[in-house]
Amino acid sequence: xxxxxxxxxxxxxxxxxxxxxxxxxxxxxxxxxxxxxxxxxxxxxxxxxxxxxxxxxxxxxxxxxxxxxxxxx
Amino acid sequence: xxxxxxxxxxxxxxxxxxxxxxxxxxxxxxxxxxxxxxxxxxxxxxxxxxxxxxxxxxxxxxxxxxxxxxxxxxxxxxxxxxxxxxxxxxxxxxxxxxxxxxxxxxxxxxxxxxxxxxxxxxxxxxxxxxxxxxxxxxxxxxxxxxxxxxxxxxxxxxxxxxxxxxxxxxxxxxxxxxxxxxxxxxxxxxxxxxxxxxxxxxxxxxxxxxxxxxxxxxxxxxxxxxxxxxxxxxxxxxxxxxxxxxxxxxxxxxxxxxxxxxxxxxxxxxxxxxxxxxxxxxxxxxxxxxxxxxxxxxxxxxxxxxxxxxxxxxxxxxxxxxxxxxxxxxxxxxxxxxxxxxxxxxxxxxxxxxxxxxx
Numbered sequence: 001x002x003x004x005x006x007x008x009x010x011x012x013x014x015x016x017x018x019x020x021x022x023x024x025x026x027x028x029x030x031x032x033x034x035x036x037x038x039x040x041x042x043x044x045x046x047x048x049x050x051x052x053x054x055x056x057x058x059x060x061x062x063x064x065x066x067x068x069x070x071x072x073x
Numbered sequence: 074x075x076x077x078x079x080x081x082x083x084x085x086x087x088x089x090x091x092x093x094x095x096x097x098x099x100x101x102x103x104x105x106x107x108x109x110x111x112x113x114x115x116x117x118x119x120x121x122x123x124x125x126x127x128x129x130x131x132x133x134x135x136x137x138x139x140x141x142x143x144x145x146x147x148x149x150x151x152x153x154x155x156x157x158x159x160x161x162x163x164x165x166x167x168x169x170x171x172x173x174x175x176x177x178x179x180x181x182x183x184x185x186x187x188x189x190x191x192x193x194x195x196x197x198x199x200x201x202x203x204x205x206x207x208x209x210x211x212x213x214x215x216x217x218x219x220x221x222x223x224x225x226x227x228x229x230x231x232x233x234x235x236x237x238x239x240x241x242x243x244x245x246x247x248x249x250x251x252x253x254x255x256x257x258x259x260x261x262x263x264x265x266x267x268x269x270x271x272x273x274x275x276x277x278x279x280x281x282x283x284x285x286x287x288x289x290x291x292x293x294x295x296x297x298x299x300x301x302x303x304x305x306x307x308x309x310x311x312x313x314x315x316x317x318x319x320x321x322x323x324x325x326x327x328x329x330x331x332x333x334x335x336x337x338x339x340x341x342x343x344x345x346x347x348x349x350x351x352x353x354x355x356x357x358x359x360x361x362x363x364x365x366x367x368x369x370x371x372x373x374x375x376x377x378x379x380x381x382x383x384x385x386x387x388x389x390x391x392x393x394x395x396x397x398x399x400x401x402x403x404x405x406x407x408x409x410x411x412x413x414x415x416x417x418x419x420x421x422x423x424x425x426x427x428x429x430x431x432x
Contacts, residue, residue: 001109001110001136001137001138001163001165001212001213001214001216001217001420001422002108002109002110002135002137002213002214002216002217002265002266002267002268003110003267003293003422004216004267004270006075006076006077006078008076021075022075029191029193029223031223032219032223032329032331032332032335033329033331034331041076041077043267043270043323045216045217045220045267046163046190046191046192046217046220047190047191047192047193047194047220048191048219048220048223050216050219050267050270050271050323050329050332051270051271051323051329053077053322053323054321054322054323055322057321057322058077058080058321058322060321061300061319061321061322062080062081062086062296065086065089065090065296065300066086066089068089068090068093
């Protein structure tokens with residue numbers, strides 16, 4: 001039930017964002033996040049944006065795993 | 074291409090992580106996930122088959138529908154049976170068996186039960202039906218509670234006096250502590266990703282300190298889960314314990330402060346009953362006095378007699394990691410997703426249904 005999906009914000013009107021989930025357009029309430037802007041990726045859960053997704057951290061996670069072989073093997 | 078999904082399903086990264094886990098893991102350890110999304114993802118991707126025999130994965134009480142006590146389900150059904158009441162709910166709850174019926178069966182017999190996508194849809198139904206009382210069944214952990222909090226805050230702002238919330242919301246850390254208190258041996262928790270997106274990884278500090286156990290907050294893709302397992306293996310092998318975040322793209326130590334403040338303005342912790350675990354102190358959320366006009370439990374004040382779990386159903390043991398779903402005599406025979414006997418088979422993320430779908 002805590003499933004949340006990453007979606008890209010396409011437009012914002014008042015407290016509602018239209019966001020793309022792999023091409024499907026869904027509405028997301030922005031009551032819980034203050035600083036989201038068009039182009040940001042957010043996690044959507046039961047119609048609410050829970051949090052912005054950090055691109056920097058996502059890339060860092062991938063980089064750490066790619067480097068794994070050198071460190072542990 | 075789905076950004077933030079496909080990269081975390083990459084075959085090469087998966088095999089790197091699997092190799093590292095096999096190389097590092099020496100001690101026998103038991104790791105428990107306490108999020109239904111993790112239960113489902115582990116089964117769906119067959120993560121358990123990629124691990125060495127030193128690592129046992131357990132499913133814990135991470136499915137809100139599954140841990141909701143049968144008396145609360147009966148109470149939800151009782152709201153639907155009252156004249157002039159519209160019951161609104163997330164889809165997960167509608168097929169859960171109460172002692173005699175389900176919300177779905179009540180709906181088929183004429184009760185006004187409506188599935189909504191968001192709490193704000195439920196509030197809108199209340200606004201459009203001022204002559205009816207609209208009850209929203211608030212279920213879920215830290216992730217979902219803010220949605221209920223927004224609905225009550227908006228109900229007050231918009232002066233919608235015919236909207237009521239039945240709070241079955243629960244908190245995860247007290248249940249994680251409760252399992253250890255019950256003597257269940259766990260060497261590390263795969264921490265719930267979106268629960269922690271809201272509540273922040275800092276919330277595990279008392280648990281980690283008291284029980285000297287590790288929590289690694291994980292994302293939901295195969296790469297996320299395997300990296301989290303590797304982190305837990307490393308901590309166990311090195312004799313360390315603590316809280317670490319694997320799911321850094323969505324989780325911080327503080328969480329979503331705005332959501333947390335809103336939740337604590339509207340709810341306060343209270344003792345609550347979990348299926349299989351019994352009463353756990355301060356593990357539920359009740360509506361504060363300032364918002365009691367919206368509290369369905371107070372407004373309708375129904376007396377529901379507690380009933381025992383169905384005979385032969387091991388949902389309670391499954392939720393504590395004591396039994397695997399396929400060790401239940403009912404599993405796959407009389408209890409199936411089409412005809413579920415217990416709650417663990419109802420929800421797509423219940424351990425029994427996840428095991429059944431990906432046998």
